[in-house]
Amino acid sequence: MKLNQVLSIVNQVEKSKFISCLDRMCTDAAKNNKKLAKTIENIDGQIKNASGSEITQLFSTVREFFKDSLKEQIMMSSAQLNLLINILSRDGNCVARISWIEALYAKEWKELTKLSNELQNSIKEGSDGSLFERNRALKIYHACMKEAYFNDEKSNRDAKVTDDERSILNVLAEELSLTTDESAAIEHLVDVIPQNGVLDALNGLRDMGLLFISRKRQEVFIPDEIVTLLNEIQGKYLADKYILRVLRTLTDAELSNILKAHGRKIRGVSRIDKIYTIIHSGIRAAKLLSDDMHNVDDNQNHRKDRLKQLINDLEIDVDKLGTTLDERISLILTSLSSATDKEFDSLSASGFKQLLKTLEEHFPSMIEVLKGAFELEPNETVDTEKLRALSITPHDILYLLSNDEIRDVRDAIGLAKRGNPRLAILESFANATDKLIENYDALARRDINALKEVGADVIESEIGIKFEEVTKAIFEILELNIDEDLRKSLNTAKDKADIIISLSDNDIIIGEAKTCKNGDFAKYSTTSRQVKAYVARAENQGKRVAQVLIIAPSFSDDFIESAEMDTEVNISLLEAHGLKLILDSFKSKRNPKFSPKLLTKGGLLKAELIAKNL
Structure with missing residues (x-):
């Protein structure tokens, strides 16, 4: 989850430690950086008053200062904090409940202790026999680790491994061909990591500006940007x-x-x-x-x-x-390290959902495999929205399956056997979404026969959901910010908005996608009650609804008139063929730019005019 998204979820108190750390970094950096000083001045010199996007921009500007500060604090921290950082920076752990982090810590501590005991036995065996080189390497590293840790006591100081000593030990481990887990296990022999006290350790990491803790949700959030920093500090570039x-x-x-x-x-x-x-x-x-x-x-x-x-x-x-x-x-x-955004763009939200559904059909244990690989909580509900929040892409999921299993999937869905089977599967789901986009008006009108003729395999009962998903896919192509996290937080069991488009930290557009089989869409009273309930919920959470946008195949005259005369909410109407026309025009331009403000004019939008002026 990106920093900007985390900032939109946690409250001001929960942001405070991170903002304090960032403020300190900015103050130090601004002394020698005129550009940064001007950026801070533009937000009245008070970072606590900055928006989420401004805070994200400031973090990006002082990233290297932040990294150096984190590195210094981590080097001087306890082995417990380092073990916890190793867990939190792993795939899938950037958003997790506190109780689950404690469970992962207990599991990791147990495995580390087991490995420590095994290595201790190898060290005691000495350097004889077939394992001469390995046992000798373990013995040398163990001796050096003990010296680095306990030598402070000779000067009447607390025992610890300093930054300089850590650097030397890292080089030594590499030259002795010791793995990261072996190095950690040998350190555990010298400086035993506590088995308890995870919550206190999490609070310590929060004070360092490394993570956010939501007391209400009892969840821990580590933004993707911080995870990248931690991996770099640990020398883990992949x-x-x-x-x-x-x-x-x-x-x-x-x-x-x-x-x-x-x-x-x-x-x-x-x-x-x-x-x-x-x-x-x-x-x-x-x-x-x-x-x-x-x-x-x-x-x-x-x-x-x-x-x-x-x-x-x-x-x-x-x-x-x-x-x-x-x-x-x-x-x-x-x-590989910069592939995430590109990989999410390779499939629409609809295509991603269909891929996951297909994999579950062929491998009923797919969700359990996902949970195991990415250390997700057993009772966690896993869907594509959750996977996006954890930065788990469609490519990541396909690589969880063995080469033989992925070939079985390819064959089962009737794809050609040439080329990379994983990419062939991805392309097939991308093409399925493309077909629905190309026949967007038929989808809006629930014309199942027209869809079947072009090979778009859609079940009648799922057309409404598909229309909503394809509408989102079109908006994503138009480079609008579809905010699934916010939509999820706003929706209730009764009130469920289809689409949320974020214009800024606080300004949003609420979208509703309506299909209609015969004639024009005419249910204004029902639709207006729905969207007004969504608007009320959004405003109660501090959001300003700039516009309500309703997309349908076409609208009756009475519906258009009622929308234009409604004084409670600002409503724009957009016909499905008009949105497809805008998309086609956007894709035909060399450097297109679509402003979401074009959707806030009110009344029935003139798609031809919007398309012409892109």
Whole structure:
């Protein structure tokens, strides 16, 4: 969830710690940054009065200052805070209930303690036998960790690992080929992490400006921007979900090479266990790509050629392939780490829902697989809105399935067997939405026969929902901000608005999508009661409803007149064929720009005129 979205959910008290930290950063940075000083001046010099978008802009401006401050505080923090940060920065944990974070912490603590005991036994065994090098490496790192932690006591200071010592230990761990989880487990032997006190630790992280805690919801929110910072601080430049994609494309032999490079068992280990052992070990992506996956005697040219093939397998679109091994590694890491927004854009909201539904039909355990992979709470309701909030894309979901399972899905829905099966599946659902957009007027008029003729497979009972979803998809193409989080917070069991378009932090447009089978849409009294209830709820939550927009195939004269004469709310009407006309005009322009203010004119909107002036 983006920072701007989190700020729109939490209240002023819950924002206070983050704003205080940001204020301090801005004050320090503004002394030597005239541009930032002017930005602060433009909001009256008071960050506490800034809007969510202004706070997000300020954060972006002082991002590196914020990162340095966080890094310094984390380095000086307890091992417990570091363990908690590791949990919170993992895929799927950016929005979670406090009780679930406590459960994840207890599980992680138990697994870390188990690994610590195993490594302690290896250290005690000494450096004899077939595991000579591995046991020797563990013993060296353990000795250095003890020295780094306890040497402060010689000077009558509290025992701790300083920033400089941490940097040296990180280099040592890398040179000894120790994984992240092994390093953490050895530190746990030296500086035992408390088993309890998670809530106090969360409050400590909140004081650092790292997360938000909603007391009412009993939830923790960590914005995507902060997660990215934490990953960078930890030297983790690729999230686990992207590591999974890379590993899915590797051969069994290459997976074994990675495990062998870190002294892990390979004999009798299944492919899926190899993959998840590698992910949980926390091996750095760059090292995995440059060294671990290759045979020891592979030269640079062979490794470069293998990465070229990997880039093709991952369907990474590049202008230049890069001539060196490091350039190709950087290309892979950069492309994957910045893929989220592009991947969400590849499917409309409707297409995403249909994809998830289809996967559940073929794999009834799909939701359980999702929950397990992204550490979601067992009783959590998982839908595409929740997945978007957690930044889990359609691509992420498809890579949870094995290569054999994904080929089964491809075959079951009748797709060609050539090319990347995951991308073929995504394209098929994108095409399904495109068909509905192209036949938007027929969908609005509930013309099931016309839809069947063009191959748009829609059930009669689902046409209303599909029309709503396709309308959202069109608005997304027009680059309007469809705010699903706000819609979810405004809706009740009785009152459920179809579409919320955010114009700013507080200004919104409420949209209603209405289908009509025969004739013009004429139910004004019913519709007006609906939208007025939505407006009242929105205003009670501090939102200003700039306009109510009703989309239908066409409107009766009485409906148009009643809407124009209504003094309680501002209503605009837009016919379905008119919205399609605007979309076609938008897509035909080289640099189109559609302003949502064009939807706030009131009365029956002149789509032809809007389309002409885009």
